[in-house]
Amino acid sequence: MTPRPLRLNVNGTAEEIPDVPGPERLLDTLRWRLKLKGTKEGCRTGDCGACTVLVDGRSCLSCLTLAHEVDGSTVTTIEVGAEEVLVARVRAAFDTAGALQCGYCTPGFVMAVAGLLGERGTAAPREELLEGLGGNLCRCTGYAAIVRAVDLLRTEVP
Amino acid sequence: MRPVSGFDLVVPETAEEAIAALQTLGPGEAAPLAGGTDLLLDVDEGRLTPRRIVSLRRLPWRTLDWNGDSLTVGSTLPLRSLEDDPQVRVKYPGLYEAVRNVGSVALRHRATLGGNLVRAAPASDLIPILLALDAEVDLVGPQGDRTVPVDRFVLASRRTDLRPGELVRSVRFPEPRPSDFLWQRVRPANDISQVVVAVAFSPSGRRWRVAVGGVSPRPTLLTEAAEALGNGRPNAAAVRRAAESASARAPFVTDRRASEEYRRRLVGTLLERTVARVAGAKVFPA
Numbered sequence: 001m002t003p004r005p006l007r008l009n010v011n012g013t014a015e016e017i018p019d020v021p022g023p024e025r026l027l028d029t030l031r032w033r034l035k036l037k038g039t040k041e042g043c044r045t046g047d048c049g050a051c052t053v054l055v056d057g058r059s060c061l062s063c064l065t066l067a068h069e070v071d072g073s074t075v076t077t078i079e080v081g082a083e084e085v086l087v088a089r090v091r092a093a094f095d096t097a098g099a100l101q102c103g104y105c106t107p108g109f110v111m112a113v114a115g116l117l118g119e120r121g122t123a124a125p126r127e128e129l130l131e132g133l134g135g136n137l138c139r140c141t142g143y144a145a146i147v148r149a150v151d152l153l154r155t156e157v158p
Numbered sequence: 159m160r161p162v163s164g165f166d167l168v169v170p171e172t173a174e175e176a177i178a179a180l181q182t183l184g185p186g187e188a189a190p191l192a193g194g195t196d197l198l199l200d201v202d203e204g205r206l207t208p209r210r211i212v213s214l215r216r217l218p219w220r221t222l223d224w225n226g227d228s229l230t231v232g233s234t235l236p237l238r239s240l241e242d243d244p245q246v247r248v249k250y251p252g253l254y255e256a257v258r259n260v261g262s263v264a265l266r267h268r269a270t271l272g273g274n275l276v277r278a279a280p281a282s283d284l285i286p287i288l289l290a291l292d293a294e295v296d297l298v299g300p301q302g303d304r305t306v307p308v309d310r311f312v313l314a315s316r317r318t319d320l321r322p323g324e325l326v327r328s329v330r331f332p333e334p335r336p337s338d339f340l341w342q343r344v345r346p347a348n349d350i351s352q353v354v355v356a357v358a359f360s361p362s363g364r365r366w367r368v369a370v371g372g373v374s375p376r377p378t379l380l381t382e383a384a385e386a387l388g389n390g391r392p393n394a395a396a397v398r399r400a401a402e403s404a405s406a407r408a409p410f411v412t413d414r415r416a417s418e419e420y421r422r423r424l425v426g427t428l429l430e431r432t433v434a435r436v437a438g439a440k441v442f443p444a
Binding site for chain 1: 167191202211215264267
């Protein structure tokens with residue numbers, strides 16, 4: 001069976017992508033068909049979080065997700081413009097905190113943080129936000145600055 | 159572009175179509191896809207070579223239903239949705255704890271209870287708590303519907319009682335129970351457990367249920383340890399006896415994650431801690 005054209009809204013643009021094979025991962029559709037190379041391939045086994053994107057606002061491991069399984073969804077990647085306010089704020093916080101070393105894990109971390117804040121809000125308990133990043137690895141071990149970036153985004157509950 | 163393994167992806171609209179799509183091929187040639195977070199790893203690494211993968215995404219099984227206090231979880235509901243239900247946390251605390259400790263947030267947005275059960279991994283973080291809560295599996299298949307207790311559904315490592323063409327539609331939890339779940343892992347976050355202990359107390363039957371996972375090919379109910387805990391809040395000696403029984407009687411293996419001896423010691427310790435947490439719960443009957 002040949003799947004129908006894949007329909008995605010990616011960073012605000014409606015895409016209709018023909019000839020996407022059933023086994024193809026969302027990661028590969030983004031990087032190789034749509035040329036959005038900001039989303040990184042790390043382990044390809046769901047252990048590192050480098051490939052994290054948002055699907056309908058929720059964090060998603062694009063290496064373990066068949067592209068056709070999210071047909072019809074809205075996909076947000078690190079390339080999204082400033083109109084996506086939350087992602088833009090997270091990017092700015094990572095910038096201010098200097099929360100990157102080699103930078104390879106950064107897109108995944110930014111999307112994971114944006115996803116968590118979208119789900120839980122900026123007033124969520126600090127522990128819950130940090131626990132929620134347990135699926136993202138930084139091989140430079142630059143975690144302290146990443147935690148500072150998260151702290152910049154948090155709003156204290158009065 | 160990475161080469162991708164060759165399978166046809168079919169996306170049926172109804173359970174009948176899904177069953178037919180699975181049934182028309184031989185064993186191992188077709189596989190159902192829920193979240194895919196475990197299945198696709200086996201496909202990528204060549205451990206499974208299905209010719210057809212049958213997506214369950216269009217089936218109306220992303221559900222969470224309460225019938226009084228009894229809970230029915232649709233097999234394709236993402237684990238994150240189960241974790242986010244405020245009643246689950248209160249009525250089935252052990253289930254809540256187990257679910258929120260599976261993988262990462264992004265993984266739990268896709269992974270499902272049905273998938274975890276059908277994939278029957280030895281170190282499943284969920285099967286032990288399903289055993290302790292006496293969960294039942296609702297199946298649909300070519301020969302009609304049937305219901306099987308989890309203890310009879312999970313047969314061995316990666317093996318279940320699922321018949322050709324059958325699908326898990328939902329998992330049912332008959333009664334709320336004071337319950338909890340603890341694990342030991344090399345890395346706390348997003349790792350596979352070396353030992354999992356799940357404990358629940360059934361208020362209706364006034365009996366304990368103790369299950370372990372990660373220690374042997376199949377997650378196991380420990381009846382002797384459960385009986386040692388008695389019919390209510392156990393005293394320290396009873397907890398000690400239960401822990402000793404678990405360490406002595408549970409099946410243990412050595413593998414790349416931990417040794418038999420390490421697991422044996424850990425099961426006793428985790429069992430004591432888990433029981434203490436359950437017995438201390440406010441909902442625990444006096």
